[in-house]
Amino acid sequence: MKHFFLFLYLCFGVLLASQAQTGSIRGTVRAEGKVVPFASVGLKGSSLGASADENGAFVLPKVAPGSYRLVASAVGYQPAERSVTVVAGQPATVSIALAASSSALGEVVVSGTLGEVVRSESAVAVELYTPRYFQKNPSPCLFENLTMVNGVRPQLNCNVCGTGDIHINGLEGPYTMVLIDGMPIVSSLSTVYGLSGIPSSLVERVEVVKGPASTLYGSEAVGGLINVITKNPAKAPRFSADIFGTSHQDLNVDLATAAKVGAASTLLSTNLYGYNQRRDVNQDGFTDVPTQQRVSVFNKWSWQRPEQRAASLAARYYYEDRFGGQLSWRPEFRGGDSIYGESVYTSRYELLGQYQLPVAGQKLLLSGSFNQHRQNSAYGTTRYNATQRVGFGQLTWAKSPSIRHNLLLGAAFRSTWYDDNTPATGSETRNQPDLIHLPGVFAQDEFRLTPDATLLAGLRYDYNPRHGSIVTPRLNYKWGTVDGSRVLRVGVGNGYRVVNLFTEDHAALTGAREVVVPEALRPERSWNANLNYTRFFSTKTGTFSLDGSAFYTYFTNKISPDYDTDPNQIVYRNLDGYAISRGVSLNTDVTFTKPLKLLAGITLMDVFRMERPVGGGARRRVAQLHAPVFSGTYSVSYSFTQLGLSVDYTGQVSGPMRLPVQPNDFRPGRSPWFSLQNLQATKRLGPHLEMYGGVKNLLDFLPRHALLRAFDPFDKTVDQNNPQGYTFDTSYNFAPLQGRRTFLGLRYSL
Structure with missing residues (x-):
């Protein structure tokens, strides 16, 4: 029996020693300056992981010293990795940034039905683009940004004054309705110049519907709409x-x-x-x-x-x-x-x-x-x-x-x-x-x-x-x-x-x-x-x-x-x-x-x-x-x-x-x-x-x-x-x- 207690004592001592030699990782998950609540965070190649709280904060306790790859993921964002080094007895603090994913299954759209619906559940095909996508080729206005959208062509109509309109699937500009928050703000006379003045800092996302949408939006939405x-x-x-x-x-x-x-x-x-x-x-x-x-x-x-x-x-x-x-x-x-x-x-x-x-x-x-x-x-x-x-x-x-x-x-x-x-x-x-x-x-x-x-x-x-x-x-x-x-x-x-x-x-x-x-x-x-x-x-x-x-x-x-x-x-x-x-x-x-x-x-x-x-x-x-x-x-x-x-x-x-x-x-x-x-x-x-x-x-x-x-x-x-x-x-x-x-x-x- 005495040998058994000696064995328990030794095991407990080893466990205490090992606990004293571990560190921790804590940090915040963000995307475009905003916290990402409930993101999944883990160490690559291990089973150690945690979920961020509503403020995007997470803690991984009891991590052995060494260098790791920290992986974070969340619905609507691309997974991201970050290198981190853990020192015994010290917390390692990191901030990991996620980028929005244009193909995410959980994204919410409104343009197809006038109501919020998960994109994959929408009966109307809606393409979604975030400012982060347009930042891959930064432009001073939304009109130029839309050159990055397949099937959408910003067309200059005058080589002198630079006026233009937006073509969807080859149809001229008057067939495209441009909305702000679902309302026909940019249309008719203002289409020619109004698109140049939409600051990118106010844009949450851009939704594109190709094909007639007059049933919900009336006249002009013949070729499609940009919301x-x-x-x-x-x-x-x-x-x-x-x-x-x-x-x-x-x-x-x-x-x-x-x-x-x-x-x-x-x-x-x-x-x-x-x-x-x-x-x-x-x-x-x-x-x-x-x-x-x-x-x-x-x-x-x-x-x-x-x-x-x-x-x-x-x-x-x-x-x-x-x-x-x-x-x-x-x-x-x-x-x-x-x-x-x-x-x-x-x-x-x-x-x-x-x-x-x-x-x-x-x-x-x-x-x-x-x-x-x-x-x-x-x-x-x-x-x-x-x-x-x-x-x-x-x-x-x-x-x-x-x-x-x-x-x-x-x-x-x-x-x-x-x-x-x-x-x-x-x-x-x-x-x-x-x-x-x-x-x-x-x-x-x-x-x-x-x-x-x-x-x-x-x-x-x-x-x-x-x-x-x-x-x-x-x-x-x-x-x-x-x-x-x-x-x-x-x-x-x-x-x-x-x-x-x-x-x-x-x-x-x-x-x-x-x-x-x-x-x-x-x-x-x-x-x-x-x-x-x-x-x-x-x-x-x-x-x-x-x-x-x-x-x-x-x-x-x-x-x-x-x-x-x-x-x-x-x-x-x-x-x-x-x-x-x-x-x-x-x-x-x-x-x-x-x-x-x-x-x-x-x-x-x-x-x-x-x-x-x-x-x-x-x-x-x-x-x-x-x-x-x-x-x-x-x-x-x-x-x-x-x-x-x-x-x-x-x-x-x-x-x-x-x-x-x-x-x-x-x-x-x-x-x-x-x-x-x-x-x-x-x-x-x-x-x-x-x-x-x-x-x-x-x-x-x-x-x-x-x-x-x-x-x-x-x-x-x-x-x-x-x-x-x-x-x-x-x-x-x-x-x-x-x-x-x-x-x-x-x-x-x-």
């Missing part, structure tokens, strides 16, 4: 700053601060951008890129209410001074015919808010917005002064009458007031501002057929005083496995668009061409069918996500600009025929076990119209302008974890596309294949600070012959030594007129 979700002030970093400049001497500053004031939280975000260099690399006497000075200020408030009822109010002010033209232009030449310039002053403000009514047991959400856009422009000798006011209100009622049904009923009202100095709102005797009221009601039922299958049916009714009643139905079916690793979606929908050309395409009012509308325009209608399949799986080498889609859209009453009949005009009329947009797209997201991540996407599409010539005859096939048959995007990221360094290689590839040319034009009617590639390195300097820099447009690609007869922008000598009858033209564009440039920036988040 910019702003940050919740209660969860935003206390302070953040993102400042970068380029070798072309432009400077972008994003600042944001968040604070708690009693039961309310507030977020104040400011964006400043300045570029004042008149570069002329192609030596045509014109600025390659317009100069810009702009400021955007955004303030959002949210309130804590019982039962987590929503209550928020936000406001934004935006001002921009933009110029493009001949290098010798000065403000005193504005509107004159001696030195050509396109000068645009833009001023707009926006208000938007949401309030959930305090009705017990019911989810009644009241949303509203108002914006005013003022524009004072001079395109050569053509002056364009316009004001637009848009008011929007919507009441939705969400109810689950049974475990298998999610019902959504809604009523919306949009009022648009528009006035300008063109014949669009006036006559020879008096001015007649345009005022349109568009009321609508909609209903949607999400029916759970089986645990794996869901049917989504929706119907909307709108009344337009000019076009009468408009009905838009849709039907979506989703089948998916319980774990969300495989999802199949099939959708059929109808879209419509009530057109006001001058609010959507006033860039055509440049001094180069005259806008002609020879007939009363009827509203456009479209039918769309799409098939989407998503597959998630894991192997020993990493996690993989594949997302494939096929789409087909048929248009009637389509309104298309005719650049060909008269080189001095753009003629708009309803199509005598039909138009089709069809194609396939594939996205892949691969995260390897090594610190390597790959995102890539390709789109193959055929966009055309079958039209009857103005003089009569058989219908002919005409390819859509600025719609490449092939386009692709990619992003390759590699992290050197021990150095706190990451490298991002991003780019886009575009195949040939039809371009607007003049009769007997010496310039090619189709663009060449081209690729825009970028390289960036990011160095973490601490838990809150990082530095980044790199090169844009590595191959220094520049389109040729962007301007026709740049030496005679007012067509004063068009009849001299001009056998082909060419006139000044600014619309021949297929790629940015910016060559290779370096950039350097700092990013701070607290």
Whole structure:
């Protein structure tokens, strides 16, 4: 027995000695400056692990001395590793940062159904992009950031003033609805310039829906929608700053601060951008890129209410001074015919808010917005002064009458007031501002057929005083496995668009061409069918996500600009025929076990119209302008974890596309294949600070012959030594007129 007690004594002594020689690891898991609650943390190659608490804090006790790899993971984020050394008797303190994953199964989206739903459970395919993804190729505005999204093409429409719009699956900008927090803030007149002033510091995520969404959102959502979700002030970093400049001497500053004031939280975000260099690399006497000075200020408030009822109010002010033209232009030449310039002053403000009514047991959400856009422009000798006011209100009622049904009923009202100095709102005797009221009601039922299958049916009714009643139905079916690793979606929908050309395409009012509308325009209608399949799986080498889609859209009453009949005009009329947009797209997201991540996407599409010539005859096939048959995007990221360094290689590839040319034009009617590639390195300097820099447009690609007869922008000598009858033209564009440039920036988040 005495030997037994001696044995216990020795074992107990050894155990005490071993306990005295251990250490511990404690720290915090964060992502983009915010804590990540309940993340999983463990030591690689061992069974030792723990879960973080609601503040992102974790402790691993009783760790033997040595060097380890600490691994952290959480739903919605990419796993991350961090080296840590444990010393006996001492706690090792670390902070580990996670990056958001665009393919995470647990992400929540709202754009497909107007209600929060886990992305893998949504019957409507919704693509989601976080600011961290756009930071792989930093840009001063959301418009440029969207070049990284497969199937979405920010298109410059004027080589002088730099105006543009967003194409989805080859469809022109007016078919894309841009929303902020689900409300049509950026639309119509403001689409051309308003996208430039959305600070990246206020963006929580960007949701993209490809295909008609008129059943929920009404007119304009024909080709798809882009919904910019702003940050919740209660969860935003206390302070953040993102400042970068380029070798072309432009400077972008994003600042944001968040604070708690009693039961309310507030977020104040400011964006400043300045570029004042008149570069002329192609030596045509014109600025390659317009100069810009702009400021955007955004303030959002949210309130804590019982039962987590929503209550928020936000406001934004935006001002921009933009110029493009001949290098010798000065403000005193504005509107004159001696030195050509396109000068645009833009001023707009926006208000938007949401309030959930305090009705017990019911989810009644009241949303509203108002914006005013003022524009004072001079395109050569053509002056364009316009004001637009848009008011929007919507009441939705969400109810689950049974475990298998999610019902959504809604009523919306949009009022648009528009006035300008063109014949669009006036006559020879008096001015007649345009005022349109568009009321609508909609209903949607999400029916759970089986645990794996869901049917989504929706119907909307709108009344337009000019076009009468408009009905838009849709039907979506989703089948998916319980774990969300495989999802199949099939959708059929109808879209419509009530057109006001001058609010959507006033860039055509440049001094180069005259806008002609020879007939009363009827509203456009479209039918769309799409098939989407998503597959998630894991192997020993990493996690993989594949997302494939096929789409087909048929248009009637389509309104298309005719650049060909008269080189001095753009003629708009309803199509005598039909138009089709069809194609396939594939996205892949691969995260390897090594610190390597790959995102890539390709789109193959055929966009055309079958039209009857103005003089009569058989219908002919005409390819859509600025719609490449092939386009692709990619992003390759590699992290050197021990150095706190990451490298991002991003780019886009575009195949040939039809371009607007003049009769007997010496310039090619189709663009060449081209690729825009970028390289960036990011160095973490601490838990809150990082530095980044790199090169844009590595191959220094520049389109040729962007301007026709740049030496005679007012067509004063068009009849001299001009056998082909060419006139000044600014619309021949297929790629940015910016060559290779370096950039350097700092990013701070607290």
